[in-house]
Amino acid sequence: MAVLVIADHDGATVRDTTHKTVTAAAKIGGDIDILVVGEGAKGAADAAAKIKGVRKVLLAESAGLGKVLAEAVEATVLPLADGYDAILAPATTDGKNFAPRIAAKLDVAPISDIIEVVSPDTFVRPIYAGNALETVQSSDAKKVITVRPTGFDSAEEGGSAPVESVTGGDAPKTTFVSEEMVKSDRPELGAAKIVVSGGRALGSSEEFHAVMDPLADKLGAAVGASRAAVDAGYAPNDYQVGQTGKVVAPELYIAIGISGAIQHLAGMKDSKIIVAINKDPDAPIFQVADYGLVADYKIAVPELMAALG
Amino acid sequence: MKVLVPVKRVIDYNVKARVKADQSGVDLANVKMSMNPFDEIAVEEAVRLKEGKGHHAANTAEEIVAVSVGVTQAQETIRNALAIGADRGILVQSDTDLEPLAVAKVLKAVVDEEKPDLVLMGKQAIDGDNNAVGQMLAALLDWPQATFASKVEIKDGKAQVTREIDGGLQTIEVALPAVITVDLRLNTPRYASLPNIMKAKKKEIATKAVADYGTDTAPRLKVIKVTEPPKREAGEKVADAAELVAKLKSKGVI
Ligand SMILES: Cc1cc2nc3c(=O)[nH]c(=O)nc-3n(C[C@H](O)[C@H](O)[C@H](O)COP(=O)(O)OP(=O)(O)OC[C@H]3O[C@@H](n4cnc5c(N)ncnc54)[C@H](O)[C@@H]3O)c2cc1C
Ligand SMILES: Cc1cc2nc3c(=O)[nH]c(=O)nc-3n(C[C@H](O)[C@H](O)[C@H](O)COP(=O)(O)OP(=O)(O)OC[C@H]3O[C@@H](n4cnc5c(N)ncnc54)[C@H](O)[C@@H]3O)c2cc1C
Numbered sequence: 001m002a003v004l005v006i007a008d009h010d011g012a013t014v015r016d017t018t019h020k021t022v023t024a025a026a027k028i029g030g031d032i033d034i035l036v037v038g039e040g041a042k043g044a045a046d047a048a049a050k051i052k053g054v055r056k057v058l059l060a061e062s063a064g065l066g067k068v069l070a071e072a073v074e075a076t077v078l079p080l081a082d083g084y085d086a087i088l089a090p091a092t093t094d095g096k097n098f099a100p101r102i103a104a105k106l107d108v109a110p111i112s113d114i115i116e117v118v119s120p121d122t123f124v125r126p127i128y129a130g131n132a133l134e135t136v137q138s139s140d141a142k143k144v145i146t147v148r149p150t151g152f153d154s155a156e157e158g159g160s161a162p163v164e165s166v167t168g169g170d171a172p173k174t175t176f177v178s179e180e181m182v183k184s185d186r187p188e189l190g191a192a193k194i195v196v197s198g199g200r201a202l203g204s205s206e207e208f209h210a211v212m213d214p215l216a217d218k219l220g221a222a223v224g225a226s227r228a229a230v231d232a233g234y235a236p237n238d239y240q241v242g243q244t245g246k247v248v249a250p251e252l253y254i255a256i257g258i259s260g261a262i263q264h265l266a267g268m269k270d271s272k273i274i275v276a277i278n279k280d281p282d283a284p285i286f287q288v289a290d291y292g293l294v295a296d297y298k299i300a301v302p303e304l305m306a307a308l309g
Numbered sequence: 310m311k312v313l314v315p316v317k318r319v320i321d322y323n324v325k326a327r328v329k330a331d332q333s334g335v336d337l338a339n340v341k342m343s344m345n346p347f348d349e350i351a352v353e354e355a356v357r358l359k360e361g362k363g364h365h366a367a368n369t370a371e372e373i374v375a376v377s378v379g380v381t382q383a384q385e386t387i388r389n390a391l392a393i394g395a396d397r398g399i400l401v402q403s404d405t406d407l408e409p410l411a412v413a414k415v416l417k418a419v420v421d422e423e424k425p426d427l428v429l430m431g432k433q434a435i436d437g438d439n440n441a442v443g444q445m446l447a448a449l450l451d452w453p454q455a456t457f458a459s460k461v462e463i464k465d466g467k468a469q470v471t472r473e474i475d476g477g478l479q480t481i482e483v484a485l486p487a488v489i490t491v492d493l494r495l496n497t498p499r500y501a502s503l504p505n506i507m508k509a510k511k512k513e514i515a516t517k518a519v520a521d522y523g524t525d526t527a528p529r530l531k532v533i534k535v536t537e538p539p540k541r542e543a544g545e546k547v548a549d550a551a552e553l554v555a556k557l558k559s560k561g562v563i
Contacts, residue, residue, distance in 0.1 A: 070454055093474040096440050097456050104445035109410045109529035112439045127438050128326035132335050135533040173453040173484040181477035237473045244433060252562040262325055269541055273562050290544035291556055303550035
């Protein structure tokens with residue numbers, strides 16, 4: 001058995017989602033190789049080589065591969081696929097973009113967003129916004145899987161795998177135009193220990209940032225948002241927590257002015273401790289909150305800041 | 310330009326799914342079903358391409374075909390798409406649930422027949438939550454894909470698409486024909502007006518069977534069981550911020 005993990009990285013280093021995917025790969029069993037696709041991604045490959053339990057790291061570098069176009073990743077992975085029984089990627093927007101494409105080319109039914117490996121061919125994945133968990137067994141000889149990072153612990157450091165170069169593919173019918181990334185010194189939403197999320201109640205972009213940013217900075221937290229807050233332009237799209245946004249499971253999740261719709265809960269209900277601040281005592285968010293504070297955020301958040309010292 | 314919009318009949322997004330006691334699946338008996346919300350956004354965008362709404366030039370789309378793979382009642386979902394403004398529909402009947410790979414294969418056969426310039430579809434169905442069919446359809450067709458679109462511009466045989474990705478937004482240009490999957494912020498779908506609902510009743514829906522396309526739709530996955538996730542119990546209410554901080558400190562999370 002051999003498993004290929006497609007790394008999530010920023011060129012210089014690999015993100016923790018990769019470590020978590022390696023843990024899922026180890027549960028499937030067999031040799032684990034990591035593929036780093038990118039442009040100027042030697043640093044990431046070296047970082048991947050240090051993950052414990054990795055046999056080797058494959059580095060595919062070429063101009064354009066840095067933008068992770070699905071067609072180019074597909075063209076890079078297909079020639080390697082013969083050597084593997086399973087191909088895994090973290091269920092990030094990139095992983096979700098290229099994994100089903102690779103699966104279709106291999107005539108394999110992809111298995112999306114797994115949270116548990118039951119056996120090498122059987123997996124658990126949430127469906128219906130996390131209101132049900134499906135255990136599925138695959139009869140495909142080769143498996144293509146995306147891994148929900150919150151379902152797995154991070155693989156440890158301490159390896160020293162060799163790095164080999166492989167040929168990168170291209171995307172002849174696609175051109176990269178531009179990118180607009182949110183700059184922030186705060187921890188990444190998916191990896192943060194504490195997340196503070198704001199909802200529609202915040203009312204404007206100015207208010208959202210005036211209330212949420214200082215609180216996040218005080219707690220060393222990442223900032224999230226409900227769909228309503230993102231739709232209204234109070235927060236960037238990247239902040240959205242939920243069924244169709246990011247799934248987070250921090251130690252502490254503080255929801256401020258968020259009602260707790262099913263779709264929002266799908267993205268945060270596995271958090272260790274949930275706090276809700278909402279002025280409506282009947283808001284559904286209180287049904288999942290460990291600590292609920294029924295209050296106007298305009299009063300509660302300044303008091304919280306003061307109490308935190 | 311001809312646009313094909315695959316639409317799926319799913320549990321209404323306001324309904325909380327309940328797992329069946331025998332763990333064989335989710336109970337859909339007497340549950341309100343609707344068009345997958347993402348597919349509504351896809352239909353709306355196709356109609357805007359036709360009407361020339363927003364930044365689109367008029368008649369960017371000339372014909373919009375809505376297609377659904379599913380049970381007889383998926384007709385209603387297609388009617389809904391016709392009421393928003395699609396021109397005609399195709400129902401590919403299937404009494405068994407098809408996996409994303411099988412749906413993609415059937416849709417490929419429909420594309421081979423219909424020859425659209427663009428397939429606009431939802432990024433994810435809110436029941437299966439696979440987020441896979443669009444990407445697989447693009448792969449089977451050897452077309453480029455632009456997933457998670459929050460802005461679409463069509464010109465000179467190309468689509469410029471802004472995508473919602475982790476970390477922000479990415480804009481790419483794909484040569485047509487292509488598959489675009491839509492995200493929540495592409496548009497806000499209209500409510501179909503009564504006259505348009507009436508008009509939709511007269512529009513054509515062709516009915517086919519999965520078998521007509523001769524594609525391999527045999528399942529690759531076996532559902533062993535469907536269970537309820539661990540329940541979270543409501544905790545306690547705190548009186549004020551000071552009490553909250555004390556509790557969080559005692560738990561060691563701050
Ligand atoms: C296909 C689909 C996908 C979706 N995906 C997602 C998703 O991924 N993530 C997501 O979040 N949503 C998602 N949604 C949307 C979801 O259904 C809800 O509409 C959304 O989560 C509501 O956001 P909210 O809680 O901020 O707003 P609201 O529901 O309007 O809640 C605002 C809350 O603020 C409280 N409030 C108001 N003023 C104050 C105040 N001064 N102080 C304290 N509290 C106050 C109110 O009591 C209320 O509970 C999706 C919906 C669909 C159809
Ligand atoms: C053994 C088995 C049991 C199953 N049990 C259930 C069950 O209990 N309940 C259930 O709802 N499903 C069930 N399914 C179906 C399955 O889980 C998915 O719903 C289906 O495979 C499509 O995946 P998705 O909707 O998540 O696709 P996604 O990839 O999330 O869909 C993306 C987009 O593809 C398009 N699309 C998807 N499906 C169709 C379609 N049929 N027609 C037209 N366009 C479409 C839409 O534009 C949609 O927005 C079962 C499947 C199997 C194999």
